[in-house]
Amino acid sequence: MNFEGKVIKYGDNVDTDVIIPARYLNTIDKKELASHCMEDLDATFGERVKSCNIIVGGNNFGCGSSREHAPLAIKESGVTLVIAKSFARIFYRNAINIGLAIYECPEAAEDIADGDCITSDSDTGVIRNETTGKTYTTKPFPPFIAKIIADGGLMESIKKGNIR
Amino acid sequence: MSMTMTQKILAAHAGVDHVEAGELILVSLDRVLGNDITSPVAIREFNKLGYTDVYDKEKVTMVMDHFAPNKDIKAAIQCKMCRDFCAEKEVVHFYDVGQMGVEHALLPEKGLVVSGDVVIGADSHTCTYGALGAFSTGVGSSDMACGMATGKAWFKVPSAIQFVLKGTPKPHITGKDVILHIIGKIGVDDALYRSMEFTGEGAHALSVTDRLTICNMAIEAGAKNGIFEVDEKTLAYIAERSERMPVVYKADEDAVYDEVIEIDLSEIKPTVAFPHLPENTHTTDEIDEIKIDQVVIGSCTNGYYENIKEAAEIMRGRKVAKGVRAIIIPATQEIYLRAMKEGLLAVFIEAGCAVSTPTCGPCLGGHMGILAPGERAVATTNRNFVGRMGDPTSEVYLASPAVAAASAILGRIASADEL
Numbered sequence: 001m002n003f004e005g006k007v008i009k010y011g012d013n014v015d016t017d018v019i020i021p022a023r024y025l026n027t028i029d030k031k032e033l034a035s036h037c038m039e040d041l042d043a044t045f046g047e048r049v050k051s052c053n054i055i056v057g058g059n060n061f062g063c064g065s066s067r068e069h070a071p072l073a074i075k076e077s078g079v080t081l082v083i084a085k086s087f088a089r090i091f092y093r094n095a096i097n098i099g100l101a102i103y104e105c106p107e108a109a110e111d112i113a114d115g116d117c118i119t120s121d122s123d124t125g126v127i128r129n130e131t132t133g134k135t136y137t138t139k140p141f142p143p144f145i146a147k148i149i150a151d152g153g154l155m156e157s158i159k160k161g162n163i164r
Numbered sequence: 165m166s167m168t169m170t171q172k173i174l175a176a177h178a179g180v181d182h183v184e185a186g187e188l189i190l191v192s193l194d195r196v197l198g199n200d201i202t203s204p205v206a207i208r209e210f211n212k213l214g215y216t217d218v219y220d221k222e223k224v225t226m227v228m229d230h231f232a233p234n235k236d237i238k239a240a241i242q243c244k245m246c247r248d249f250c251a252e253k254e255v256v257h258f259y260d261v262g263q264m265g266v267e268h269a270l271l272p273e274k275g276l277v278v279s280g281d282v283v284i285g286a287d288s289h290t291c292t293y294g295a296l297g298a299f300s301t302g303v304g305s306s307d308m309a310c311g312m313a314t315g316k317a318w319f320k321v322p323s324a325i326q327f328v329l330k331g332t333p334k335p336h337i338t339g340k341d342v343i344l345h346i347i348g349k350i351g352v353d354d355a356l357y358r359s360m361e362f363t364g365e366g367a368h369a370l371s372v373t374d375r376l377t378i379c380n381m382a383i384e385a386g387a388k389n390g391i392f393e394v395d396e397k398t399l400a401y402i403a404e405r406s407e408r409m410p411v412v413y414k415a416d417e418d419a420v421y422d423e424v425i426e427i428d429l430s431e432i433k434p435t436v437a438f439p440h441l442p443e444n445t446h447t448t449d450e451i452d453e454i455k456i457d458q459v460v461i462g463s464c465t466n467g468y469y470e471n472i473k474e475a476a477e478i479m480r481g482r483k484v485a486k487g488v489r490a491i492i493i494p495a496t497q498e499i500y501l502r503a504m505k506e507g508l509l510a511v512f513i514e515a516g517c518a519v520s521t522p523t524c525g526p527c528l529g530g531h532m533g534i535l536a537p538g539e540r541a542v543a544t545t546n547r548n549f550v551g552r553m554g555d556p557t558s559e560v561y562l563a564s565p566a567v568a569a570a571s572a573i574l575g576r577i578a579s580a581d582e583l
Contacts, residue, residue: 013352013353013441015547015549015550017528017529017547017549017550017551017552018549018550018551021529021551022201022230022528022529022530022552023529023530025201025230025231025530026201026231026235026236026238026239026242027238027242028204028205028208028242040550040551040556041550059353060352060353060356060386063352063353063386064288064547064549065287065288065528066202066285066286066287066288066290066302066303066304067201067202067304068202068205068286068304068305068306069201069205072205086353086356088353088356088386089356089357089386089388090288090302090303090304090383093303093304093307094303094304094305094306094307097304097306097307098304098306153306154306154310155209155212155213155306155309156212158213158310159212159213159214
């Protein structure tokens with residue numbers, strides 16, 4: 001899979017309460033969840049995500065609650081890829097299960113600046129910062145994870161018979 | 165080949181003699197849990213799979229605790245979706261208003277978890293049951309859906325940090341101070357992907373309640389699970405509540421740990437985590453006057469009988485400070501009833517507190533005590549992220565029941581010794 005887009009950059013410990021505040025968890029409607037994504041952290045997110053579809057975070061991205069609503073809200077906002085120095089483990093698992101691509105790449109997450117243009121190929125794990133010309137290499141997804149993301153999530157993958 | 169406690173439980177549930185850190189394994193599940201927020205998403209995913217039944221009607225468990233009693237129409241619809249699903253699939257352990265409690269206090273109390281179990285729950289604080297020597301961890305709704313359908317989940321076998329506890333805590337120092345002290349020491353992501361295993365004479369000296377509190381917040385250090393060595397206290401607690409036989413796993417003498425950290429419980433002081441991370445800890449003797457607007461005593465971290473009792477004894481004969489709203493939420497119906505029969509609820513009400521039926525409510529900013537802009541709360545809950553209990557400019561200070569009760573009386577963050 002190839003990714004291309006502009007970056008919205010955040011710091012360390014972006015938690016699930018700011019990704020999607022609990023006061024909105026009285027719905028499972030993806031569009032409604034997406035409309036409140038990041039609002040307690042960054043009031044401009046809803047506007048910026050229209051032209052920026054890659055999030056870059058610091059350490060422990062997605063820490064806190066197990067709410068799958070968090071990666072769902074990010075994905076439904078139009079974000080195609082999240083790169084961070086590290087991810088909280090439940091968020092990491094949830095992101096893959098719902099088909100949101102995520103890369104753990106400390107060097108890239110450190111260097112890449114807000115507004116930079118990024119391209120990436122998940123087969124090779126190469127991330128290229130088109131703004132600065134720098135490239136980074138992360139471990140590519142193992143085939144079964146790549147398949148889940150390409151299928152659009154774990155359930156779709158199971159339905160298609162790609163997970164046995 | 166040596167293994168940690170966690171690795172032994174996982175190996176047994178994967179049907180193999182030995183596992184190693186980093187290995188990917190498929191394990192059988194003894195319980196699959198969800199609540200009124202995460203289950204609706206899981207049900208939607210489950211229905212995509214085309215299974216007609218859940219894998220085990222006795223092992224799938226749902227607790228309506230987060231926005232229940234229903235806080236609004238949307239929350240009511242979500243609970244109804246869970247209720248209808250459980251009725252249709254004949255799920256035995258469905259806990260609705262009137263029976264429910266805060267899930268992680270409820271499951272141990274009902275005897276639904278025993279030592280040696282593997283439990284997944286679509287709630288990050290599922291790690292609480294490590295207090296009983298089980299492997300339990302939080303997952304998302306898709307994993308819950310797969311678990312409900314197949315009774316299986318895949319895991320990467322974690323390595324572990326061993327915490328050797330020694331000494332005895334001073335009066336009013338409880339599990340909350342211990343875990344906040346540890347998180348303050350190691351940080352909110354140091355245990356990422358790993359187990360926190362608690363051992364040593366100090367661990368055995370702690371009550372089961374304190375162990376539940378400590379394991380509950382393992383996730384706040386990033387851990388996959390927290391787990392205590394099983395002893396007579398664990399077995400006595402389980403024997404009172406469950407007919408199932410606990411299976412005791414002990415770490416091998418030569419088990420390999422990433423780190424071994426020694427904690428002297430006798431040196432721990434009343435500890436408070438400042439906004440907006442559980443690692444921002446300070447002891448009460450080193451802080452300036454911090455005025456507060458609200459106190460919440462309850463949650464899966466500190467809504468247990470022992471906690472309610474301690475808070476009541478501190479508040480007995482005293483009055484909540486003017487301008488402070490104190491909200492007491494016993495975690496389960498059993499705790500609520502016992503507190504009522506023993507007159508503890510009367511103590512709270514006479515002190516000027518509000519006492520609520522069990523709910524997660526204010527802990528996650530759901531209902532029953534939401535903060536206005538700029539307001540400050542001391543809470544015995546587990547998270548103090550931005551906007552956690554209400555407006556994004558409000559603040560949550562995490563503390564023990566003793567500190568929360570003393571703070572309610574004094575109107576500022578304070579230890580019980582200051583009364």
